[in-house]
Amino acid sequence: MAGASISVDGLTHRYRSSSGPLTVLDDVRFEVDAGGYVAISGPSGAGKSTLLAVLGGLEAPQSGTVVIDGQDLHDRSRDQLAAYRRDTVGFVFQHFGLLDSLTAAENVALACALVRVPPREARARARTLLSAVGLADRLDHQPGTLSGGERQRVAIARALANQPRLVLADEPTGNLDTDSAALVVDLLETLPAEQGCTLVVVTHDRSLAARAARRFELVDGRIAEQVRS
């Protein structure tokens, strides 16, 4: 399946704060080709996570346009955004975002259940994906019994469960040691690419950012720099 193209134009996003409106994204514009690999870096509070939330449909854009694969995310209903997240996007969070009460396989299969994949097929898909991230022997382990790196690999497997066209990773190595981080980065760069996904990684890690085909530096809500690696 081909990845999703991204076109962001004039995206501005504000939050209400006690001291008045706070602009976190200010006239952001950039484009990413389908199947591209982009890193977004910048200091804390620069708006990276908000940009990722808007791209992922966790928040509707307030002004400007965010067009994913030719479809504008503006003015979409909550259900439409949920469908977009379910069908198009795969998330990888810094905090892994796994449900502690489920096993690794169940966490992956849950994503399949949301698109009404039959349970047997969902379990088979979970096994295949967890094997692909090297966790074939950890299928029935709960997240609490896995290391940080293993948990992030489960999260990657879950993100890919429904063959998304866009994978969004928020500080995917932020909570990992060096070895685990390297393995996770390898998987992130390999598996989505194999599926033809577009990959957007938000990271503080300059070395990780440097590995992306394109890198955006976000400062005070604006794209300050666009670097082609």
Add this chain to the structure above:
Amino acid sequence: MTWWAAIGLATMGVRRRPGRAVLTVLAVTLAAALLTALLTIATTAETRVLDELAKGGPLAGIKVAAATPDPAQIGQDNANPGAPKDLDQSALDRIRALPSVRDVVPVVSTKLLVISPTPDADGQPLAPFIETVVGVDLTQAPTLPITVVEGRLPAPGSTTELVVTEGYLERLGIARTDAARVVGSELQLAAAQARQEGDHLAARGRWFKALIVGVVAQEAADGQFLMATEQVNAARDWARAGVIDPRFATSTSAYTGLFVVADGLDNVGLVRKEITAVGYSTSAPENLIASVRRYLHVVEIVLTAVGAIALIVAALGIANAMLAAVRERRREIGVLKAIGSRDRDILRIFLVEAAVLGLVGGVLGAITGWLIAQVVGGVVNGYLVEQGLTGIALELPLTTMLATVVGSTVLAILAGTLPAARAARLPAREAVGAL
């Protein structure tokens, strides 16, 4: 999201905080148990009280006397009959054909001379006495106001078995609790056929023996003995073949009375009016039953309200537990939304979670309530038997139990609606927290 996935996540939500879940379920269990026990006891008490009023017969039973109605007493529960009036087959057929009449059972009676083998309380032999023997078709006993206190009823059609009433026990000075003493003894009975001999009446008897097979409380007609119609009719025919003997006061009516059953308690008044129009006196405890039922209904409402309040308090506990769960699981909700759950999927998970708490509590409560009612019933039975009264029989209140389970579940779902809606409306971005 599929229902199975929602149920799985809801179940895991319940299991995540076992202590809280147990306490919440316990509150629902206690409330449901209280409601079930109260309603079971109230229903049993109502049945028992109404049974007492109907003397074991149907509530919609009407006694028809072989007498004209007293115009001043029409409609009263215990109307005094007017002048005697023969109650024959044609009258029975007319009454049977009346609308709203479900059943008509004829009752016959005659006075017999009785010789009892059982001595009185002082151990002295009882002098022969004249008493009324009531005859009914015993295959229709369930339709009649007859309650077996001890032993059994005579076999239908039997000419050698009879039952006695508590009046006979009183005659002997035997307490109700010792009713078994008279069962198995054999009475000698005689119908007297009088003939005029000169200036006085002479009588010859038609003797027969009958075994006492039980003790009953009966309101079919006045009389301390009850047996199959066949023997009573034979005795009466024998007496009627002679001249009238005022000591035996043999009636010329084919039936002493009728026991009429209306096709509903609400139609008792109507049927009584119709029978009055046919020309016979009636009596039925309809006003008493209506008034007792009103009181019982009030008691039932109060008890239901007490149980319902307890359930509502338990439901508030569920709402509180669910609100805490939503607060604790903001990130989990966010993750579920991030991977594509819709608001209604989240709503469903939390509503199922609330329903599970209500359902489990309701089922446990219904069972516990039934057990509590059994214990209370046992204590009440002990007291009643001690007083020489018939004990109560608790029937498994399936409808009450089902209503309790459904009520607990529905109430839990209602209580979970606000927390579930709050969870569903959590913005995906806010729910994910620090993305």
